[in-house]
Amino acid sequence: MRSLYVSQQGCYLHLRHEMVVIKRGETILDEVQLPLLEQILIFGKSQITTQVIRTCLQRDIPIAYLSRMGYCYGRILPIERGYRYLSRYQQQLSATERLIVAREIVQAKLRNSRVILLRQQRRRSSEITALAIQSLEYLVSQAAQANTVEKLMGLEGAGAASYFSAFGECLTGAGFTFMGRSRRPPGNPVNAMLSFGYQVLWNHILSLIELQGLDPYHACLHQGSERHAALASDLVEEFRAPIIDSLVLYLVNKMVMNPNEDFDYHNGGCYLNDIGRKKLLRAFLQRMEEKHKTEHGDDQPRWDLLTQQIKAFKQFVYSPALGYKPYLIR
Structure with a gap:
């Protein structure tokens, strides 16, 4: 299909x-x-x-x-x-079943972040990047043994801090500096692109969750509320590094984005302006339209990766014993 x-x-x-x-x-x-x-x-x-x-x-x-x-x-x-036929199945998932999937999601995020740094390390060696790679490897092993969601969230946060401490080492575009992640508000052009890209990706995943009939407010890792579609926050984690982070690296290092023309500073933060948003959206959509080989040998746009993972989560909801395997890059 x-x-x-x-x-x-x-x-x-x-x-x-x-x-x-x-x-x-x-x-x-x-x-x-x-x-x-x-x-x-x-x-x-x-x-x-x-x-x-x-x-x-x-x-x-x-x-x-x-x-x-x-x-x-x-x-x-x-x-x-x-x-919502699926909602009651999601609500019936046991705490243990949710924890097992939450472990998989956090490990996948950490592993994918590590692969991005390994790729950059091969291109441009850095001691800071090497240390971050080691840290992420250790955190993956710890996440596999975590016995609470709170512990997993702590490990995920530690992994993000370690990963972003080295992310600036991967940037070579003139005028772009990055000392660490800042979100509310974004403190510089790189953070502005990351925040905007993550939001765009989150929106798309939420739409696909709705189309599959899943309840976006019942998740495994994040806590849902009336204002937080937690399942979208769960499933976006495995795609942050392979889709958005790699796209930002490309846009900066290939000098597609201009730090002086594509951003505005206001309300204490840095944000993409109209020109910058159009550039990033165009690049995002082009990347998602690129073809990739599915496990069945078909050529499908990268959009299909998102759909297949959401369908895999849907299968887990119906049959928890099968588990859920997040998307991993190599």
Whole structure:
């Protein structure tokens, strides 16, 4: 089954026999067979015909409308898909089952952060980076033995501090300095890009969680509340380093971003301005559209990585004994 992600602007989706056709102007960008289609996500300004909508409703194919930042404006789905069947299964997960998954999530975040530093260390050796790599390796082993969520959160925080202490060593773009993570508010251009990128990624993951019918407020690592969709915060962790951190490194080191033109300073912090946001969003969407090989040998956009992990978590909810394996880079 295939998810269709329409992130280019000005597209037009129409039906031709058993195919959904995606056009931009007179150019056909893609065609997807309806029997193979699982869901449609439209980012920004594109149009879809009534015939496509009606057919998707008949075949139980949800359609989501999102901003380019990933905010979900709403969904079109059959009435029977609108009820949260999965919520009660999530609520029935035992504390032990949640803890085991929380361990996996924290270990995956630490491992992926370590791999990013290892890659940079091979390109530009640094004693600070080497120490951070050792620290992360130790914290992974500790996370595997943690017996409470509170302990895991402490190890995750220690890992983030160690990782970001070396992140500045990986930056070579002129005018960009980074001494550590600052969030509220972001203290410099690198922190501004990280914060913005994490929020965009979090929004997209939340939308995909909703499309899979999971309750975003019941999680394993983070504590949910009326204002905090904790499951999105859980599942974003394994993707921070491989998607956002690596993208920021690319944008800085390839001098795509300009520290003087793409940022504004106000309210005691540094933020992307309109030009900077457009640059980062364009780069993010391009990266997510890049093809990768799935375990079945198919070429799918990187978006599919997010969907597959959320589906894996959904499978865990139905069958906790199977566990959950986060996304790892090598």
